[in-house]
Structure formats: structure tokens, C-alpha cells
Amino acid sequence: MKRERRNLKMKNVLYICIGALFAVLAFGSCNDAIDIRQDYDFSLSSWYLQEQIETGETVEIRFYLDREGDYEKAEYEIGYIQMEGKGEVTDSEGVRLVNREVRPLAEVPELDRENPVRQIFTLFYRSTSARRSELKFFVRDNFGQERELTMTFDTENGMVDYK
DSSP: OOEEEEEEEHHHHHHHHHHHHHHHHHHHOOOOOOOOOOOEEEEEOOOOSOOOTTTTTEEEEEEEEEEEOOOOOHHHHEEOOOOOOOEEOOOOOOOETTTTOOOEEETOOOOOOOETTEEEEEEEEOOOOOSSEEEEEEEEESSSOEEEEEEEETTTEEEEEOO
């Protein structure tokens, strides 16, 4: 009888240990925080540009920033690099963007945010040289992702090329 009681106690202790282990495994990895994706991929594109550009002429460049999702704390900045030629890039209010520097996209006037996953904005390029101009525009987010769009304006024969 003593032996049966002892075996019963051992079984109860074993069941309690197994139950506790199961509870730790089942509920130990749970948390109440919702996993929110923040670093959605995005692309940068532009609409069709005019085919001819002359020295001193201003070209309107409409950009599309298409995002795979919407995370309200995502921040973007835009910049450009003048690879060839000379010219200047301005926004719709005439504020000049500085070559090789970035500016918060939220500061670009008339930024269209109607669609949360597609932002549309316009910049203007004015060529100040008679030779070919090549510009590399880039947008990067606060998660380290960067997308580039290169535009080439050949002023001699009026050709425009995208890369």
C-alpha cells in the first residue's frame, strides 16, 4: 500500500512536470505584439519625357514612387547626381535641389499622397549646356533601401533615354 501511494505521488509529480513543460513550450513564445512589416519594397519610375531639349529649356519630370505596402512611419528622401552636362533641378515652387544632396520627399511641393502606395511628384530640369546631360535620380527610405532612375537628354539630336 505504501508502495502504491508512492507510485501515485510519483505519477502525479510526473504529470505536473509534463503539464508545466507543455505550458512553457506552448505559451512561452507568444506575445501580444503584432508583427508589423515596415520595410516595404518600392520602385521609382517616370512618365514619358519630351523628345527634344535645348540649352536653357526646362523639362517637366513626373515621378511615381510605387510602394508594395503602406507603413505610416516610412520616410523617403530624393536626390540626384548630374553625371554629364550641366543644368539644375527645381521643384514646382522654383526651389533648387542641390546636386549630390538629398531632400525629404515630404517637402516636395504638390506631392500627391491620395493613393497611400503610389506617390506622385514633379521636378523640373533645365539644361544649361549645349552637350548631352545625364542625371541619376535616387529615392531612399529610412530602412536603407534605395532606387535609382537615370535619364539622358541628348541636346544635339533631341534623343531622350531612360536606364
